[in-house]
Amino acid sequence: MSANGGYAGRVLRVDLARRAWRTEPLDPAAALRYIGGRGLNMDLLYREVAAGTPGLDPANRLIFGVGPLNGTLFPGAARFNVSAMSPQTGILGDSNAGGFFGPELKFAGYDQVVLEGRADSLIYLLITEDGVQFRPADDLRGLDVWATDAAIRAELGDDRAQVAVAGPAAECGVKFAGIFANLVRAAARTGMGAVMAAKNVKAVAVRGLRPVTVADPERFAGLLEGLNAEIKAHPDYQSRRALGTTRLLASLNNLGALATRHYQTGRFEAAPEVSGEALAERFRTKGKACFACPIPCSRFFRVTDGPFAGLASEGPEFEGLAGFTSRVGNTDLALGLKAVDLCNRYGMDVIGTSEVISFAMELRERGIITDAEADGLELTWGNGRTILALIEKVANREGFGDVLADGVRAAAARIGRGSEVLAMHVKGLEFFQAEPRGLKGYALGLAVASRGGDHLRSEPSFEFSNDGVAGQRRFGATEAAFRLEYKGKGRLVKHFEELCALADSLNACKNTVVNMEAIDFDRAAEFLRAATGLAFDGAGVQRACERTVNLERLYNAREGLTRADDRLPDRFVKEPLPADSGPSAGSVVELEPMLDEYYAARGWDLKTGLPSPAKLTELGLEAEAGQARLRRTSD
Amino acid sequence: MYDLRIVVEEIRGFCDLPMKPGDYIEVKGGRLHIPDGKFFCLWALQSLMPMIPAKQRNIVEENDWLPDTQRMVCPDPDGQVIFRFERMPCSDSPSERATASDAAARPTTRPTTAGAQRPTGRAEPPNRLLVNESVCSGCRACELACSFAHDRVYSPEVARINVAKDEAAGLDRPVVCRQCGVARCVQACPEGALTRDPATHSVVVDADRCTGCAACAEACLFGAVRLSAATGRPLICDLCGGSPACVEQCPTGAVRYGRAGKVAAGGGRS
Numbered sequence: 001m002s003a004n005g006g007y008a009g010r011v012l013r014v015d016l017a018r019r020a021w022r023t024e025p026l027d028p029a030a031a032l033r034y035i036g037g038r039g040l041n042m043d044l045l046y047r048e049v050a051a052g053t054p055g056l057d058p059a060n061r062l063i064f065g066v067g068p069l070n071g072t073l074f075p076g077a078a079r080f081n082v083s084a085m086s087p088q089t090g091i092l093g094d095s096n097a098g099g100f101f102g103p104e105l106k107f108a109g110y111d112q113v114v115l116e117g118r119a120d121s122l123i124y125l126l127i128t129e130d131g132v133q134f135r136p137a138d139d140l141r142g143l144d145v146w147a148t149d150a151a152i153r154a155e156l157g158d159d160r161a162q163v164a165v166a167g168p169a170a171e172c173g174v175k176f177a178g179i180f181a182n183l184v185r186a187a188a189r190t191g192m193g194a195v196m197a198a199k200n201v202k203a204v205a206v207r208g209l210r211p212v213t214v215a216d217p218e219r220f221a222g223l224l225e226g227l228n229a230e231i232k233a234h235p236d237y238q239s240r241r242a243l244g245t246t247r248l249l250a251s252l253n254n255l256g257a258l259a260t261r262h263y264q265t266g267r268f269e270a271a272p273e274v275s276g277e278a279l280a281e282r283f284r285t286k287g288k289a290c291f292a293c294p295i296p297c298s299r300f301f302r303v304t305d306g307p308f309a310g311l312a313s314e315g316p317e318f319e320g321l322a323g324f325t326s327r328v329g330n331t332d333l334a335l336g337l338k339a340v341d342l343c344n345r346y347g348m349d350v351i352g353t354s355e356v357i358s359f360a361m362e363l364r365e366r367g368i369i370t371d372a373e374a375d376g377l378e379l380t381w382g383n384g385r386t387i388l389a390l391i392e393k394v395a396n397r398e399g400f401g402d403v404l405a406d407g408v409r410a411a412a413a414r415i416g417r418g419s420e421v422l423a424m425h426v427k428g429l430e431f432f433q434a435e436p437r438g439l440k441g442y443a444l445g446l447a448v449a450s451r452g453g454d455h456l457r458s459e460p461s462f463e464f465s466n467d468g469v470a471g472q473r474r475f476g477a478t479e480a481a482f483r484l485e486y487k488g489k490g491r492l493v494k495h496f497e498e499l500c501a502l503a504d505s506l507n508a509c510k511n512t513v514v515n516m517e518a519i520d521f522d523r524a525a526e527f528l529r530a531a532t533g534l535a536f537d538g539a540g541v542q543r544a545c546e547r548t549v550n551l552e553r554l555y556n557a558r559e560g561l562t563r564a565d566d567r568l569p570d571r572f573v574k575e576p577l578p579a580d581s582g583p584s585a586g587s588v589v590e591l592e593p594m595l596d597e598y599y600a601a602r603g604w605d606l607k608t609g610l611p612s613p614a615k616l617t618e619l620g621l622e623a624e625a626g627q628a629r630l631r632r633t634s635d
Numbered sequence: 636m637y638d639l640r641i642v643v644e645e646i647r648g649f650c651d652l653p654m655k656p657g658d659y660i661e662v663k664g665g666r667l668h669i670p671d672g673k674f675f676c677l678w679a680l681q682s683l684m685p686m687i688p689a690k691q692r693n694i695v696e697e698n699d700w701l702p703d704t705q706r707m708v709c710p711d712p713d714g715q716v717i718f719r720f721e722r723m724p725c726s727d728s729p730s731e732r733a734t735a736s737d738a739a740a741r742p743t744t745r746p747t748t749a750g751a752q753r754p755t756g757r758a759e760p761p762n763r764l765l766v767n768e769s770v771c772s773g774c775r776a777c778e779l780a781c782s783f784a785h786d787r788v789y790s791p792e793v794a795r796i797n798v799a800k801d802e803a804a805g806l807d808r809p810v811v812c813r814q815c816g817v818a819r820c821v822q823a824c825p826e827g828a829l830t831r832d833p834a835t836h837s838v839v840v841d842a843d844r845c846t847g848c849a850a851c852a853e854a855c856l857f858g859a860v861r862l863s864a865a866t867g868r869p870l871i872c873d874l875c876g877g878s879p880a881c882v883e884q885c886p887t888g889a890v891r892y893g894r895a896g897k898v899a900a901g902g903g904r905s
């Protein structure tokens with residue numbers, strides 16, 4: 001049985017050391033087990049990267065993956081996943097981005113591209129349906145993301161080529177450097193850019209001329225028509241078009257759940273000046289969208305006045321906007337935009353970067369470090385000069401920037417003096433711009449996420465619904481529908497983790513698949529059947545997603561992680577949100593009972609937090625589990 | 636419509652520019668062409684200017700002097716440079732072209748009215764694709780809608796519409812056939828393989844006559860025609876027979892179907 005649509009059907013293997021490549025057929029059985037994208041990447045990563053492989057070691061693999069619907073008109077199927085052992089966290093690394101790179105990879109005829117080894121000099125890859133060209137990139141060394149993109153497109157003479165770039169921060173070994181496509185579309189998290197740069201690959205350019213076919217075009221088109229109509233009728237549709245994720249800044253602030261001055265409170269007094277609404281009113285020029293998406297939720301902006309006049313870019317999303325406003329205490333919208341732009345050009349994760357800067361500011365406020373340690377920069381909240389200077393220093397690993405450039409966990413370890421408890425991360429990965437104490441389901445999601453502190457592994461946005469009846473029906477607790485309650489959140493997070501795995505394995509967008517709940521597993525199976533002709537069914541799709549989550553758990557277990565690592569920084573479980581946090585004031589995260597419920601829902605051992613043998617058997621992961629034990633004993 | 640060539644026929648005085656007999660400019664549609672390395676007198680041009688749109692058009696008024704006027708003289712009394720207007724056939728309809736050629740060959744004879752009118756008459760001009768790049772999100776769903784409508788595959792490479800981008804500047808420009816009144820692609824085809832659909836006025840490719848020479852692609856002023864890598868034949872919008880799939884798919888109203896200034900299909904969604 002092989003797929004007759006959807007999938008490209010080929011995996012591209014690139015041996016960087018020998019500058020050789022070959023293709024392998026995509027295994028349809030693996031496709032049914034993991035769907036695509038993140039799922040298939042995890043399968044390959046688990047099998048091919050041995051426990052304990054350092055992230056920057058040539059033995060690490062860097063895997064680009066897309067899903068069976070990429071390249072079609074499926075709404076938001078524009079993304080690609082990049083997976084590897086993370087050099088930042090030492091556990092599972094995985095990140096994805098939208099834009100146009102993912103579909104182009106599919107048009108070139110690949111479901112996955114696996115970069116193996118390390119090139120002996122700096123190169124970039126040109127991937128077409130005919131294979132790989134290894135092109136010298138000495139001239140691109142140190143060029144920022146935008147300049148690299150422009151140089152490669154110019155060299156290829158084809159502005160339809162899509163380019164995924166490791167910026168100068170990655171070249172300097174910044175551990176939270178990402179891979180950037182379409183200038184600002186960042187697979188930002190877990191240091192995938194650092195992995196690429198360590199392989200001496202400056203960029204991956206791809207140009208695809210092949211069509212993407214679907215097995216049953218009429219059926220597929222009919223399904224799309226229904227789905228698009230539902231999306232356009234969704235109550236969120238208009239506000240997502242107008243503001244996209246930037247709408248979260250004001251709405252989270254209203255709830256008292258906006259990360260402010262490094263999570264010291266949940267409300268930012270200047271939120272109206274730096275909100276998505278303010279950005280739209282002052283600087284937005286038009287809506288932008290990823291490939292084939294019916295929701296132009298992104299935006300292009302141009303700063304029209306002040307010291308940053310002329311700054312123009314697509315972006316930012318909520319994480320960048322709040323990261324360089326409320327999180328660092330900055331009230332100047334244009335400065336925040338400039339900070340995001342710098343991160344994009346250097347190729348750094350805005351979450352990691354804004355965390356290390358706000359962390360340093362809190363350390364200074366508490367007298368743990370002085371301005372002198374920060375190369376004389378004044379580490380006061382919202383200090384624009386400091387913010388921009390620190391971004392540059394981190395990107396170039398200069399002075400105090402070098403202390404911060406390995407991520408907040410490593411920075412705290414270097415600084416010591418009790419700073420460790422103020423380092424806001426889970427498993428070494430910094431997290432988002434919402435206040436976990438104001439969103440209990442999200443807080444649990446951060447604690448258990450397979451790539452460390454990450455909201456995009458679960459996004460249990462249902463907890464904003466306040467629909468207790470649905471909470472009872474769907475998750476066995478009315479509380480599941482209320483963000484400040486903790487009951488039902490284990491089952492809630494389990495469900496949404498699998499929905500996120502679905503979105504990532506389709507490489508579709510979580511705005512539609514997860515937040516708008518545009519499709520469920522049954523509906524996904526219908527699309528997959530029509531696209532691929534393979535025998536997907538709803539239960540099987542759900543199981544594939546659950547399998548991915550469990551395999552990721554095994555991956556991290558192989559690195560020695562257990563329940564003891566599923567924790568949040570003390571602040572969120574011990575210190576109530578202060579009184580100025582409005583409706584969230586007084587809240588702390590009841591993590592332990594949520595964890596118990598979560599492991600029970602998952603069929604995992606309550607003590608170890610590891611998948612039970614019964615669950616592994618149910619999911620057909622016995623071999624993987626056995627391999628994990630074998631590797632551990634052979635270490 | 637006609638294209639024009641305006642030739643310096645004779646210089647009876649002294650032109651200090653200097654223009655020389657045989658120098659010319661051409662007017663093609665709304666474009667003024669000056670031959671490479673040549674120039675044209677601004678003072679003469681500004682006096683010729685009102686005649687240009689008049690001479691481009693077919694005037695059927697029996698008593699009008701314009702159809703018979705072929706020459707104008709430069710307003711500089713010292714120069715007395717005489718310019719001659721030559722009409723060049725420019726319709727993309729073979730029958731009209733034949734008529735227009737006759738007219739050009741007999742410059743003092745008025746063109747006949749028959750066959751010189753719009754194929755669909757003046758009552759209801761046909762709809763065109765309208766593009767508003769200022770609201771285009773750059774999503775390129777139009778490309779996939781196009782390839783799916785025509786070939787049941789998703790492939791930007793065989794789409795008849797494509798979105799040109801400048802990401803750093805935030806520009807997204809849908810490039811698509813505009814159903815020109817006088818279609819240069821049709822004119823350029825040496826095989827007569829391109830014709831106009833009588834109902835929609837779209838350009839239709841006769842794949843059997845087409846040799847894939849790309850003259851149409853080179854002639855298109857909008858860069859909207861390219862050859863399919865798969866078939867070697869030009870990809871030209873056929874308006875999906877009157878309900879364009881790209882318009883149906885466009886989420887922002889950047890591509891609409893209608894007449895400028897009127898309510899158009901696909902509009903008003905944003």
